[in-house]
Amino acid sequence: MLTRAQLLEPLARHRTNEVVVTTMSVTRPWGRLSDHDLDFASADSAMGHAADLALGIALARPKRTVICLNGDGSMLMTLGTLATVVGARAGNLVIMVVDNGNYEITGSQAVPAAGLINYAAMAEAAGFPRVFRFDEPREYVEAVPGILTTPGPTLVQVRVEPGSEGPIGRSSEEPARYLRLSLAEWSRVFRDALTADPT
């Protein structure tokens, strides 16, 4: 298994102008590593709908790589999105399933079939042309540059150690900038940044 830092730090190092959508337990950790107008926290939003929100961004901006750091619980809520992604031909979308086996922010209760689900196989069966599954950091670190640059859509399942992130909210006290504004306010910051660039 990877630690959350082993998952996020290589991504932050290689990230240039990609959009990154986060949700649930990676929201604050990513916000501590990244302070970027093209980060979007699906927080105080619709539970389980980060991947399809990311799909919408990817379809609007087909020349821009869009990364969704999705929880396994969130992925299970909208598994049909795997088919929608393939049907929409979103070659610029990377869905990373952060597989820690639990609903971390509510106290780490186990998700259904925790530890048994092969999300990469599910995605491949749905028609994803590129899928990856990582259980240790070295192979993951080596693969990150290619994941970000090779056309997909791509699903990456990463087994991650359970953590202890609490409920996610938005307030002016939040350390992560993208959580300091309301969802509506940050949506406009993000949209302005994304649409200012024609790509």
Place this chain on the structure above:
Amino acid sequence: MNGTLRALAAARITHVIGIPDNTSAPLFDTLQTHPSIQLVTVTREGEAFAIASGLWLGGARPLVVIQNTGLLESGDSIRGTAVRMAAPIPMLITGRGYAKMAAAGLTPGEARTSELLTRADVDSTALLTEPTLDAWGVPFERCEGDHDPSEALSRTIASARAEGRPRAVIVARALN
């Protein structure tokens, strides 16, 4: 379908997202090969609002097309994306059960008693559609009878953009 397509073109809609029903199927069929509007068919209607909100974030101009049963299914997706983001998402909602409701001598404003919601000659979807939109704070208009659905759709799209919030048109007749 020409009226609807003209309304979409005039509003420069870039994407239509949803699941077809018998009323909207002709539109979905036409959009399969449309030169400038991308059709995104989803697996459940809740996805449509998240995708539409993401499209708006990326500068696109989406329209959600679903049946009112799918509206009810969408629940938290509408609340947590389009409403909470104040995203100007227009939605065309086809009105299953409105004709049946009218035939039973009922109106959308009927009290939603258990007796009414379980009557065999009443489609509960129609009874619940407008109160649900009200509950979610989504303004709407109803298009039925000899109302022009393409004009209603144009108004809905324009209002969503002007107000910076989601808006709906319930179409309880055929599209034109």
